[in-house]
Amino acid sequence: MPDTPGAAAPINLAKLRWRCRRGTRELDALYRWFLDHRWEQSDAVSQAAFARLVEAEDPDVWDWCVGRTRSSDVAEQHVIDDIRAHHRL
Numbered sequence: 001m002p003d004t005p006g007a008a009a010p011i012n013l014a015k016l017r018w019r020c021r022r023g024t025r026e027l028d029a030l031y032r033w034f035l036d037h038r039w040e041q042s043d044a045v046s047q048a049a050f051a052r053l054v055e056a057e058d059p060d061v062w063d064w065c066v067g068r069t070r071s072s073d074v075a076e077q078h079v080i081d082d083i084r085a086h087h088r089l
Helices: 013-019 025-037 044-055 059-064 074-087
Strands: none
Touching: 013 025, 013 044, 025 059, 025 074, 044 074, 059 074
């Protein structure tokens, strides 16, 4: 439970890393890249957006990653744009 009313609960990185294991190797690799190369320097908004992204349906995330559609969540789309900028999809 967060100490401050309205504050987000801390993100458990080990559990998040486990949730990044998806049914597709492509998403596994994209999620793993973000955790390995961006997580530590990301602000709390981006970290929370990534945690939400991991909970989204794989087909939706894949469509966002390849540019077919965009997430309606601006912070999630920012994370996706960062991933897309560093991968050829």
